[in-house]
Amino acid sequence: MTSDTSAEMALTGLRVLEVGTNVSAPFAAKLLADYGADVVKIEQPATGDPARRHGPFPDQEPHPERSALFLALNTSKRSLTLDLDTPSGQAVFRALAATADAIVENTKPGTMEARGLSWGSLVESNPKLVMTSVTPFGQTGPYATYEGPNLVEFATGGQMHMTGSPDREPLKNGGYMSDHQAGLNAFSATAIATLGASLHGEGEHVDVGAMQCQASVLEGAMPYWCYLGTDSSMRRGNIMASFIGIYPCADGQIGIHAMASNWLPLLETIGMPELGDDPRFATQAARIENNDELMGIFYAWAAGQNKKEVYARAGETRGPIAYVHDMQDLMDSPQLQSRGFLQTIDHPETGPLTYVGPPFQMSETPARFGRAPLLGEHTVTILTEAGFDQTRIDELRGEGVI
Amino acid sequence: MSKQLPLEGIRVADLTMVWAGPYATRLLGDMGAEVIKIESVQVWDQLRGLGSLPPETERRYNKSAYFNHNNRNKYGATLNLRHPRGKELFLELVKQCDVVMENYRAEVMDRLGLHYEALRTVNPDIIMVSMPGHGKTGPERDYVAYGTNVEQLAGVVSLTGYEGEQPQKTGISFGDPMAGTAAAGAVALALHYRNRTGRGQYIDLAQREALSAFVGEQMVGYSMSQETPGPRGNKHPFHAPHGVYPCQSRDEEDDPWVAIACESDAQFVALCAVIGEADLATDPRFATEADRYRNQETLAAPIAAWTQGRDKMAAMEELQAAGVPAGAVLSVQDLTASPQLRARGFWESVSDPDAGTWEMEGPAWVLTSNPAHVRLPAPNFGEHNQYVFGELLGQSAAELAALEAAGVIGTEPDMGRHT
Numbered sequence: 001m002t003s004d005t006s007a008e009m010a011l012t013g014l015r016v017l018e019v020g021t022n023v024s025a026p027f028a029a030k031l032l033a034d035y036g037a038d039v040v041k042i043e044q045p046a047t048g049d050p051a052r053r054h055g056p057f058p059d060q061e062p063h064p065e066r067s068a069l070f071l072a073l074n075t076s077k078r079s080l081t082l083d084l085d086t087p088s089g090q091a092v093f094r095a096l097a098a099t100a101d102a103i104v105e106n107t108k109p110g111t112m113e114a115r116g117l118s119w120g121s122l123v124e125s126n127p128k129l130v131m132t133s134v135t136p137f138g139q140t141g142p143y144a145t146y147e148g149p150n151l152v153e154f155a156t157g158g159q160m161h162m163t164g165s166p167d168r169e170p171l172k173n174g175g176y177m178s179d180h181q182a183g184l185n186a187f188s189a190t191a192i193a194t195l196g197a198s199l200h201g202e203g204e205h206v207d208v209g210a211m212q213c214q215a216s217v218l219e220g221a222m223p224y225w226c227y228l229g230t231d232s233s234m235r236r237g238n239i240m241a242s243f244i245g246i247y248p249c250a251d252g253q254i255g256i257h258a259m260a261s262n263w264l265p266l267l268e269t270i271g272m273p274e275l276g277d278d279p280r281f282a283t284q285a286a287r288i289e290n291n292d293e294l295m296g297i298f299y300a301w302a303a304g305q306n307k308k309e310v311y312a313r314a315g316e317t318r319g320p321i322a323y324v325h326d327m328q329d330l331m332d333s334p335q336l337q338s339r340g341f342l343q344t345i346d347h348p349e350t351g352p353l354t355y356v357g358p359p360f361q362m363s364e365t366p367a368r369f370g371r372a373p374l375l376g377e378h379t380v381t382i383l384t385e386a387g388f389d390q391t392r393i394d395e396l397r398g399e400g401v402i
Numbered sequence: 403m404s405k406q407l408p409l410e411g412i413r414v415a416d417l418t419m420v421w422a423g424p425y426a427t428r429l430l431g432d433m434g435a436e437v438i439k440i441e442s443v444q445v446w447d448q449l450r451g452l453g454s455l456p457p458e459t460e461r462r463y464n465k466s467a468y469f470n471h472n473n474r475n476k477y478g479a480t481l482n483l484r485h486p487r488g489k490e491l492f493l494e495l496v497k498q499c500d501v502v503m504e505n506y507r508a509e510v511m512d513r514l515g516l517h518y519e520a521l522r523t524v525n526p527d528i529i530m531v532s533m534p535g536h537g538k539t540g541p542e543r544d545y546v547a548y549g550t551n552v553e554q555l556a557g558v559v560s561l562t563g564y565e566g567e568q569p570q571k572t573g574i575s576f577g578d579p580m581a582g583t584a585a586a587g588a589v590a591l592a593l594h595y596r597n598r599t600g601r602g603q604y605i606d607l608a609q610r611e612a613l614s615a616f617v618g619e620q621m622v623g624y625s626m627s628q629e630t631p632g633p634r635g636n637k638h639p640f641h642a643p644h645g646v647y648p649c650q651s652r653d654e655e656d657d658p659w660v661a662i663a664c665e666s667d668a669q670f671v672a673l674c675a676v677i678g679e680a681d682l683a684t685d686p687r688f689a690t691e692a693d694r695y696r697n698q699e700t701l702a703a704p705i706a707a708w709t710q711g712r713d714k715m716a717a718m719e720e721l722q723a724a725g726v727p728a729g730a731v732l733s734v735q736d737l738t739a740s741p742q743l744r745a746r747g748f749w750e751s752v753s754d755p756d757a758g759t760w761e762m763e764g765p766a767w768v769l770t771s772n773p774a775h776v777r778l779p780a781p782n783f784g785e786h787n788q789y790v791f792g793e794l795l796g797q798s799a800a801e802l803a804a805l806e807a808a809g810v811i812g813t814e815p816d817m818g819r820h821t
Contacts, residue, residue, distance in 0.1 A: 008599070010591035031615075035591055055639070056623040068626060072618035119770075138768060141745035146722045147669075151636060151644060152729035155661035156742075160646075161733045162573025163562070169646050170659055170731050172636050173572045174561025180616040184580060188587030189767045192433050195590045196408020198597060204408070207768035212748055215737050216766040217425070217579035220468045224454055225734040227467030227760050233734045234657065238571050244550060246559070246571055253569055255559075257548040259448075265546075315545045322551035324569050326560035327624035327631065330614065338540035341611050342621070354625035359584040359615045360607035361537070363518075365595050 009036025010365040014194060015100045017042060017093075018077070019084065022051050023150070023176045024134045024210070025106035026073040027183030028190060032104070033076035034358055034367045040096065040382055041074060041373065045081040045402060048375040049074070058350060064375060065349035071372045072355060075345065079373035080382045081402050084115050088401045095386055097122045102130040102194050104186060109135060109144045119205035129203040130193040134186035138209030148210065153178040157214025158233070162221065165237040182210040184359075242294035243287060246324065247302035253324040254302050254310055260284045262320040269310070269319025270301050330356075343369045376402070405772040407434025412593065414501040415440060415492075416476065417483075419447040421549070421575065422609055423505035423533055424472040425582030430501075430589060431475030432765040432774050438495070438790055439473060439781060442482040443812035446783065447473070450815065463783050463815050464756035470780040471762050474752065478781025479790040480811050483514050488810045492516065493524045494795050500596075501589050505533045508543040518604040527602040529592040533585050535577075537608030547610065552577025556613035561620060563633030570633065580616070581609035640691060641665045642698035643673070646731060647706045649714040658714040659731040662705065662721065670694060672724045677708035747773075754779035784813035 014037040018029035026041070026049065033039035043049050051073060052064040064070075083089040094117070097103060103122075105112060112118050112133075119131040133139055136148025137156070146152075154160040154172040164171035172178070186208045193204045215222065221233040239245035243258040243266070258266045260283070267275050275281055275297075280290040287294055307323035314321040325333065331354065336342055341357040358367035379402050383393050396402045412435040416427040424439075424447070431437040441447055446463070453459075453466030463469075482488040493516075496502060502521055504511055511517050511532065518530045532538055535547030535555075553559050553576045563570035588605045596602055614621075620631055638644040641664060649658035664670045667690075674683040682688055682704065687697045694701070709717050714730035721728035730736070737743060738761070750764040757779070765774040791797045791811065805811045 008595070010595045013598070014594070027618075031587070054619075056619075056626060058626045068622035069619040072622045137742055138746055139770070141742045143722075143742040146729075147725065147727035148729065149663045149665060149727050151638070151661050151663040152727050155646070155659070155729035155731045158732050158734060158737050159573045160661070161657070161731050164564070164570060164573075168564070169636070169648075170657075171562065171564065171570060172661075173558060173576070174563075174631075174633060175558075175617060175620055177558065177572075177576075177616055181580065181583075184583050184587075184615070185766060188429065188583055188590065191587045191590035191594070192408045192430075193769070195593050195597070196406070196410075196433075198594075199408070199411065200406045202405055202771075204772065205770040207770050208766075209746075209768075211742065212746070212763075212766045212768075215743065215748070216763050217574060218734060218737075219421070219574040220452065220454075221734050222737070222763065223467035223471040226471070226738065226762050227757075228454060230454065231733060231735055233573075235573060238568070240550070240571075246550075246554070246569070248568055253554075253559075255551050255554040255571075257550045259548060262546060262548075311545075315542060318544075318546055320546045320548055320551070322545075322547060322554045324554045324559045325557050327557060327617070327620055328628075329560075330557050330617075330621065331624070335536055335540045335542040336611070336614075339537055339608070339611070341608075341614070350626070353622050356614050356618050356621050357611065359581075359612035360531075360533075360588045360605050362588070362592065362595075362603055362605050364601060364603035365591070 008365060009368060010362055011035045011037040014038065014102070016040070017096055017100050017103045019103065019105035019107060021049050021106065023073060023179035024183040024186065025104050026051065027180055028132070028134060028186035029077065029104045030073050030075055031187040031359070032190065034369070036365065036368065039077040041077045041079050042082050042084065043079055043375060045083055045400060052375065063349065071347065071350065071353065074372035075355065076368055076370035077373055078378035078382060079376055080379050081376035083401045084117065086399070086401050088396060088399055090115055090117060092383070092396070093117055094122065097129065098125050100126070100129065101197070102132065102190050104132045104134070104190055106134045109139045123203050127203060128197040128201060130190060130197055130206065132186050132190045132193065132206040132208060134182050134208040136210050138212065139207045150176045150179045153182070153210040153214070157211050158218050159214050162218065162233050162235050164235045166235055170235060178210055178214065182208060182213055185213045239295060241288055242291045242298060247298050249302045249305040249307050249310065252307040254305060254307055255322045255324060256298065256320060258320045265318040266320055268317045269314045269321055345369050345371050347371045407772065407774055409433045409435035412436070412501065413499045414438065414503060415495055415499045417502070417504040419505065420449060421472060421578040422581040423503055425579045426533070426585035427476060427503060428472055428474065429583065429586035434774065437476040438786070439476045439478045440481050441478065441783070442480050443809060443814065443816050444482055446815040450783070461756050463817070470754065470757055473780035474762065474776045475778050476781060477786040477789060478784065479787050480784040480813070482810050483516065485810050487805065487808070489515065491791065491795060495790065496521050496528060497525050498794055499525070499528065500593065501529045501531065503531045503585070508534045508536065508538050522602065527596055527600060529589065529596065529602045529605070531585055531588055531605040531607060533581055533607040533609060535609045537611065538606045549575030549578060552609045552613060555610040557617040557620065558613060561617065561631060561633060565633060565635040565637065567633060577609050577613045581607060581612040584612040638663065640695055642695040643701045643705060645702070647709040649709050649712055649717055652713070660709055660714045660717045661729045661731060663727045665727065667691070669726050673721065673726045676721055676724045676726060677705060679704050750776045752776050752779050756782050783815055784811065787811050787813070
């Protein structure tokens with residue numbers, strides 16, 4: 001990877017406006033920015049993105065420039081403060097949108113229209129404009145204006161019903177995974193729609209709803225229900241079958257995921273090659289038949305194991321085993337270190353911290369790792385680039401619009 | 403002239419199988435790309451064998467719903483890449499493609515002699531995407547990593563589970579579709595660059611890294627404090643109440659829950675009013691967000707007392723009408739019946755010559771001025787051999803017959819595999 005920030009990146013020249021708060025739209029725009037787009041993040045004057053108040057913070061001391069959530073989700077962007085609820089702010093936005101390639105936003109459906117900033121009105125002066133709206137339920141339908149934070153998205157998207165133990169309450173994934181999921185969808189949808197605009201000359205309003213993003217990826221459960229009328233979506237805890245499950249070990253958890261072809265390598269990894277001759281476990285069907293016995297064997301074996309030793313042995317023997325990595329394991333991972341995945345990014349308010357890297361590596365156009373912007377750090381630069389003179393900028397500041 | 407879908411005119415040769423890769427190419431197909439899925443008689447997508455259908459079902463491999471959902475909007479051809487003639491034909495096809503995608507284990511394409519350098523020799527601006535579990539480089543590149551392993555490696559599982567207990571797997575092999583979603587974006591990024599410069603490139607997507615992009619704030623937080631976060635159930639870091647509450651069962655099979663997530667004082671006051679506990683709104687134990695967070699366990703009983711007497715959908719609707727963030731926990735059955743998804747036209751009828759007619763989910767993303775749809779059912783095995791090898795590559799009928807006789811192409815998979 002090159003560290004030359006002037007190098008041509010995948011999205012060099014793509015101009016993006018982000019009207020985003022918290023996770024979904026900011027994550028989408030962060031990915032666009034890391035791969036080279038010029039992302040102008042529009043924040044409310046004085047308060048900024050609520051993610052700035054989220055944390056965690058160094059020494060647990062809240063500070064708008066030191067929130068881990070904000071820092072992680074806003075790399076490589078520029079920050080413009082602009083009050084979009086004022087006519088002057090809306091006029092500035094329209095000027096910026098006239099030369100933008102894309103807008104990524106996660107306001108409640110109807111908000112951009114109420115501000116006179118709908119895609120339909122903006123595209124009149126910029127026919128190739130793409131707007132991606134990422135929301136819990138999408139722009140239309142009876143739930144369009146329902147409140148849908150991450151937990152509610154997990155509930156209504158179908159993933160939560162499938163997560164956790166069958167005799168206990170359903171679980172969301174840790175962190176803000178549904179918001180990230182929606183944001184990742186919005187990233188790819190925006191990349192595709194802006195490509196389409198440049199290939200075919202017409203923009204688009206892309207409506208990404210978290211509910212549909214989740215309902216699309218319920219593994220076999222949705223296809224089987226749709227086609228056969230059998231519902232297999234009930235949650236099954238940590239063990240799908242004895243050979244697909246998470247087992248506690250001496251210093252953590254080991255995950256086994258064996259297809260039929262991995263049975264013998266699995267036995268070699270766990271040091272029980274003799275089970276290869278055991279008729280109770282001779283085929284995948286027999287292993288399901290004798291599930292509880294096999295599960296008992298795996299539980300007893302795992303309890304005495306060290307996760308990193310097992311993983312190394314699995315690598316040598318091609319056993320289908322990994323272990324549950326926590327943040328420290330990610331930090332220490334020889335694989336991630338070798339690939340340069342984790343990045344150290346310096347920041348004037350926090351000093352250097354460790355960040356996760358890009359979701360994929362591009363041979364000709366590596367991603368960049370710019371820090372998150374301070375609130376309004378680029379307001380004057382961006383307005384000047386857009387042709388506003390100092391007098392007008394001072395007026396806007398006087399009105400509290402920037 | 404009707405508006406074009408964004409990826410119309412882009413052709414993708416798709417060697418991916420199972421879920422992560424096919425989900426990527428499904429998204430590309432949904433958005434208008436011409437996706438040509440390549441399997442072979444010897445090496446076919448094992449989802450064809452996972453249809454939950456009786457083994458004696460005729461042409462079972464064309465009727466797997468699992469396969470058919472993941473591979474709609476694609477053509478399908480068969481080609482044995484281990485056969486010299488198969489390799490030649492593949493390289494001929496690559497000349498006519500914009501993108502090649504594969505999700506074999508790291509060393510497989512190298513062993514076949516179909517690595518990026520080989521593809522670039524026949525098509526200098528080709529874009530190639532590899533998406534193995536660990537990536538193409540590094541000491542763990544050849545380690546096996548299937549479905550559930552990826553989220554374990556990514557850091558996601560360490561954060562998921564009941565508070566203070568062992569980490570839990572998530573409901574799906576979460577790493578697969580997220581890697582697929584990222585890969586669809588990767589293709590678009592590479593096409594942006596090729597559009598501007600005329601140059602192709604190689605993309606190395608490690609599924610575990612693509613999913614680790616979701617633990618960004620946890621990693622930054624860890625590097626601030628060196629404290630390793632663990633499972634926290636359904637709790638939020640500081641909002642409360644924030645959890646799921648039992649509802650009234652419709653029948654014995656029912657597992658009814660509603661999620662409630664208050665993020666402001668106003669939402670909490672509204673919740674108290676809806677559940678008929680207005681006193682809680684003025685109770686000093688719940689006066690501020692910090693108070694509610696500290697005493698959140700105390701709120702579980704009065705909320706559950708209200709939800710228990712209600713249908714989960716009615717509870718969601720009543721709470722949302724009052725401005726309280728709430729969502730019924732929906733099963734696949736609930737989703738196909740959902741008034742929201744019905745209103746949005748998400749479910750589309752699909753007809754396949756072998757599998758029949760049924761409804762499946764439409765494209766995940768709505769293009770508001772030019773909606774995308776399921777244009778093609780998933781390919782039956784080898785269904786488009788004539789299109790790919792005859793029409794695109796100019797092979798005669800006699801040549802196709804000879805290829806079939808030599809086992810280079812075919813229309814029936816060797817079902818002895820994947821058992």
